[in-house]
Amino acid sequence: MLSFWNSNKMFFMFILFFSTLISISSNSWLGCWIGLEINLLSFIPLISKSNNLLNSEASLKYFLTQSIASINFLFSIILLMIFFKNFMNNFMLSMLINSSLLMKIGSVPFHFWFPNIIEGLSWFNCFILMTWQKISPMIILSYYMNNMFIMMIMIMNVIIGALGGFNQLSLRKLLAFSSINNLGWLLISLLISENMWLMYLIMYSFLILILCLLFYMTNIFYLNQLFNNNMNYIIKISIMINFFSLGGLPPFIGFFPKWMIINFLLNFNFYLITFIFVMMSLIMLFLYIRIIYSSFMFFNFKMKWFNLFINNKLINFINFFNFISLLGIIISTMFFM
Numbered sequence: 024m025l026s027f028w029n030s031n032k033m034f035f036m037f038i039l040f041f042s043t044l045i046s047i048s049s050n051s052w053l054g055c056w057i058g059l060e061i062n063l064l065s066f067i068p069l070i071s072k073s074n075n076l077l078n079s080e081a082s083l084k085y086f087l088t089q090s091i092a093s094i095n096f097l098f099s100i101i102l103l104m105i106f107f108k109n110f111m112n113n114f115m116l117s118m119l120i121n122s123s124l125l126m127k128i129g130s131v132p133f134h135f136w137f138p139n140i141i142e143g144l145s146w147f148n149c150f151i152l153m154t155w156q157k158i159s160p161m162i163i164l165s166y167y168m169n170n171m172f173i174m175m176i177m178i179m180n181v182i183i184g185a186l187g188g189f190n191q192l193s194l195r196k197l198l199a200f201s202s203i204n205n206l207g208w209l210l211i212s213l214l215i216s217e218n219m220w221l222m223y224l225i226m227y228s229f230l231i232l233i234l235c236l237l238f239y240m241t242n243i244f245y246l247n248q249l250f251n252n253n254m255n256y257i258i259k260i261s262i263m264i265n266f267f268s269l270g271g272l273p274p275f276i277g278f279f280p281k282w283m284i285i286n287f288l289l290n291f292n293f294y295l296i297t298f299i300f301v302m303m304s305l306i307m308l309f310l311y312i313r314i315i316y317s318s319f320m321f322f323n324f325k326m327k328w329f330n331l332f333i334n335n336k337l338i339n340f341i342n343f344f345n346f347i348s349l350l351g352i353i354i355s356t357m358f359f360m
Contacts, residue, residue, distance in 0.1 A: 031068070038065035039155070046159035052100035055163050056093065059127065062159060063089045070148045081143030088126065088136040095123035117169040121176075127160040129199075130206055131179040138187070138199040146239040149195055153202045154228040157209070161220070165213055173210055178299055180207030185306040192246045194238060197310065198231070201269065204307055208284060208300070215287050223280040230269045230277055233344050237262055240337065249318035261341050263315045268348045270308035276351020 046058030071082035099119040129137030184204025212219040268277035288297045
């Protein structure tokens with residue numbers, strides 16, 4: 024990650040954050056589109072490396088998919104300006120706008136690019152793609168939302184996100200399908216209220232940050248590395264705690280936003296949607312437990328040449344977040360009583 028912090032990359036990082044602010048604070052559809060375009064053009068230099076073919080391929084794929092989504096979005100807003108007075112076309116236009124924005128965030132049924140691109144990225148870029156890059160399209164989506172269409176999409180997201188994680192040996196692809204699954208929860212929280220969406224996004228970003236940091240520290244990208252490497256036991260426990268929290272297991276803090284969404288759905292009699300969401304969360308938990316089981320239960324080689332040099336300050340930093348994650352429900356009840 025040290026090679027990442029040079030002046031060029033820092034400049035593009037600043038533009039990346041600034042472009043999101045342009046999108047979400049814009050007064051017009053065209054301003055939103057310009058913000059999204061600047062966001063795309065600033066993220067590509069961050070993910071492309073001339074000496075790495077996987078990074079170059081990922082940046083090209085990302086550029087092509089995002090360009091198609093941007094063209095669709097621009098076409099949709101031009102149509103909206105032309106046919107604004109004709110309310111018969113509003114349903115189709117809202118579907119067009121929603122589809123182009125869903126393509127930008129890697130939602131089902133436009134999700135095929137997402138795991139392929141994540142496979143070619145570093146852990147830091149994976150974190151940006153799974154969290155920050157979702158913010159501006161989702162806020163723009165909340166301006167002009169087709170509720171029936173979004174409800175159908177979010178159910179497909181949780182189902183395909185859970186089922187797509189099977190047979191994945193790459194941790195990055197597994198986290199990509201986990202991101203698709205969590206996108207379903209993010210969409211339903213956006214339908215409920217923007218505050219709920221913001222709380223869920225902050226919680227999800229927090230957990231993904233810790234996991235990406237742990238995998239970056241140990242230089243792990245695939246499932247078999249978890250039981251081939253002689254890891255520090257604190258790191259193993261940290262991976263376990265954060266995966267359980269991401270899956271939404273009750274004592275951990277990741278359960279809290281899911282609990283609030285489930286509560287809301289049950290109050291408004293959305294029993295079938297609640298059932299699907301809870302069942303798919305259980306499948307995701309199974310996938311996470313498979314990773315944890317691999318790292319804890321399998322024989323790991325004591326390789327003398329393999330030493331994990333980890334900064335003690337970094338371990339303390341992660342332990343602090345583990346403490347928050349473990350005592351999540353207790354802390355949250357103190358705040359929300």
